[in-house]
Amino acid sequence: MKLDDLKTGKSIVLQGLIRRFGERVVLDALDLHIPQGQFLAIVGRSGCGKSTLLRLLAGLDQADGGLLQQPDGQSVRVMFQEARLLPWKSVLDNVALGLPASRRGEAEQALAEVGLADRAQEWPARLSGGQRQRVALARALVHQPSLLLLDEPLGALDALTRLEMQGLIERLWQQHACTTVLVTHDVSEAVTLADRVVLLEEGRVALDLPVDLPRSRDPADSRFVALEQHILQRVLQGPSFNTPLINETPLASLHFSQLHWAL
């Protein structure tokens, strides 16, 4: 945990946050406190409100009630599930989007950080899905955001590229030290990357767990597996059962690593 956590006004505070779409309440008086520099993962079934929460944090959407307090002068950058590169701009120009011409050098540097310096002049349509997401990551980081929002950015990638990207995101997060919120439906990914995992259910926080494992984490580590299973069971249990968790299932008998793709 970082010292900055204790300083007031530097963290993001959500109090009683409400967002409705017509009759449907997507965020139902949500309370959440995100300390500066934390890597927070938000998991949950589809429709639980996790993407809505991200869009509120990004300022792409407005809440219907409650408080959303963000630090002054906070710069936010979003990485979406789709890379959303402009197809008519070269890879480098995409990274430099919104940057003044004088900071073009930084765009080249950011591209080098994600290992794509040699593709700078290529058209985005020439890149693979994983490469496009790396360009999108470089584009987000070149602005040195104080808050980085990742909206299931690896959801459309194949398993190997996913692992590679997770490593890259972790490394760059450690370098840039920005507050990061990752929305994902992959519990294993959340446990791999985050300092803290929050499970959203029907627009409320259903589970809030710190991940106190040393980086970089090994998904085969027994504590990793236990934590992953704990979260998964809670996810699968669903909101209708409020009975306490029966958590003493033998590890080997259940293959949750296969289950998490289906969520």
Add this chain to the structure above:
Amino acid sequence: MSRSHALAQGLWQRLLPWLVPILLLLFWQQASVAGWLNHRVLPAPTEVLVAFWQLLSSGDLFRHLAVSFARVASGFVIGAGLGLAFGLLAGVSRLGEALFDTTLQMLRNIPPLAILPLVILWFGIDESAKVFLVAFGVLFPVYLNTYHGIRSLDPQLLEMARSYGLSGNALFRQVVLPGALPSILVGIRYALGIAWIILIVAETLSATSGIGYLASNAREFLQTDIVVLSILLYAALGKVVDVAARALEKRWLRWHPSYFKAA
């Protein structure tokens, strides 16, 4: 043996599509020479060639060509310019759409040649009559495709660009215009075809110069060779303009996968 055989095969493959036109031409020539075809119905290809040479050396051909080309060019620039302007306006602003779209959609249903009598009453057989007709015919396809191109922009890209700080002029130049360009260019190519059709009719009915005049004048004197030559000139001009439009597409849409060279 096999190599020369393959070469001959390739040559044959290339020549094959031209076989029928060449045979037709030969048959046509033979029919004229043998007297099966009345010269007033169709002159021999050689006679058309002679007429071509005569008009070329007298300078008349170039004069008429230049006049027709200037009419298409000025009518096209005016019509496409207006179509583009209205299309951008209606595409970008709700107010612009509300003000102009209904009007333009109504006018669009008038065939340009239907207003020919009115145009002759207004402008006589002056230059402005032809230019007006061409502009009128060109305006709508360019308007529609520009408007449609902007309206069908990917909203995800727009959202991304806005969240990366682009707005106003920068958003228009970097996202809206390049995104609508493929559709705009479709409109322009379509409009070019329409421009020639309108000009042919307008020049045939009322003109004292231009290729259409050349043809209708020749008809009065039963100079079928010149009539056929005029038809061929229109075909050639249309082709030249289309090639130019394609070259523009190739250059401006080189980011588009359908313009990538087969790798």
